[in-house]
Amino acid sequence: MYVVLVYDVSVERVAKVLQVGRKYLTWVQNSVLEGELTPAQFARLKAELKKVAEASDAIRFYVLPSKNSFRVEVLGTSKSEPSQII
Amino acid sequence: MYVVLVYDVSVERVAKVLQVGRKYLTWVQNSVLEGELTPAQFARLKAELKKVAEASDAIRFYVLPSKNSFRVEVLGTSKSEPSQII
Numbered sequence: 001m002y003v004v005l006v007y008d009v010s011v012e013r014v015a016k017v018l019q020v021g022r023k024y025l026t027w028v029q030n031s032v033l034e035g036e037l038t039p040a041q042f043a044r045l046k047a048e049l050k051k052v053a054e055a056s057d058a059i060r061f062y063v064l065p066s067k068n069s070f071r072v073e074v075l076g077t078s079k080s081e082p083s084q085i086i
Numbered sequence: 087m088y089v090v091l092v093y094d095v096s097v098e099r100v101a102k103v104l105q106v107g108r109k110y111l112t113w114v115q116n117s118v119l120e121g122e123l124t125p126a127q128f129a130r131l132k133a134e135l136k137k138v139a140e141a142s143d144a145i146r147f148y149v150l151p152s153k154n155s156f157r158v159e160v161l162g163t164s165k166s167e168p169s170q171i172i
Contacts, residue, residue, distance in 0.1 A: 004148060006092055008116035009162070029144045030094035031117060049161055057162035058115045062090060062148065070150045075135055076095075076143040 002064040003042055004034040009057035017059070020048045036067065088150040089128055090120040095143035103145070106134045122153065 005025055009017050018027070024045045025033035037045065042063070053059055064070055091111055095103050104113070110131040111119035123131065128149070139145055150156055 004090075006115060006118050008118075029092060029146050032092050032094075032146065046159070046161060053162045055162055059161040060115050060118065061159040061161070062156050063159060064150070064156045069155055070148050073132070073147040073149060075132060075145040075147070076139045076141055 001037055001039065001042060002034070002067045002069070003037050003045075004032065004062040004064070005045075005059065006032050006062075007057070007059045009053060009059065013052060013054065013057060016052045017049065017057075020045070020052055023048070087123055087125065087128060088120070088153045088155070089123050089131075090118065090148040090150070091131075091145065092118050092148075093143070093145045095139060095145065099138060099140065099143060102138045103135065103143075106131070106138055109134070 003025065005021055007014075007017050007021070008031065018033075021027075021033040024037060024041055025035040027033050042061075046061075049059055089111065091107055093100075093103050093107070094117065104119075107113075107119040110123060110127055111121040113119050128147075132147075135145055
C-alpha cells in the first residue's frame, strides 16, 4: 500500500511526529510524508504516532493501493521529486 | 477526478490560497482540502492558485481517479468527516 501522511499537530509535538513519520515514510513537503508500506509497517506507524499524538492533534492518512493509483502535481517550489511539475 | 490539495505557503498568502482552494474543494484539515472535480475545474483551480502563489510556496495535488480509489484514516481530532476513525 502507498500511504500519504498529513499532520497538523501542536508545535511542541511536531518534531516527535516528524521523527516517527520519517522512520517509515519520505518527507515531501512541510507536514507531508509519503511512501510504500506493508500493512504491518502501517500498523506500526499508527501505533507509534498514537503514543506521540494528543487528542487535539490531527493526523490524516490517505491510503492508496499503490504509487500507480494516483499522480502528483506540484505548484511552486518542489521540495522533493514530484511526478510532474505544472 | 478526486483531488487532495496540501499547501505550504508563506503566512501572508495563506488566506488567499485557502480562499481559492475553498471555491473548488472542501477543507478537511489545516492546509488540506479535497474534493471531486472535473478536469476543467481542476485546470481553473490551478490557474487561480498560480496567480496567488509565489515560487517559494509549495502546493501539492494528489490526483486520484475517484473517491473510491483510496481510503482515509484519521488519528487524533477529526476536524471533518473521515471515512474511518482509527
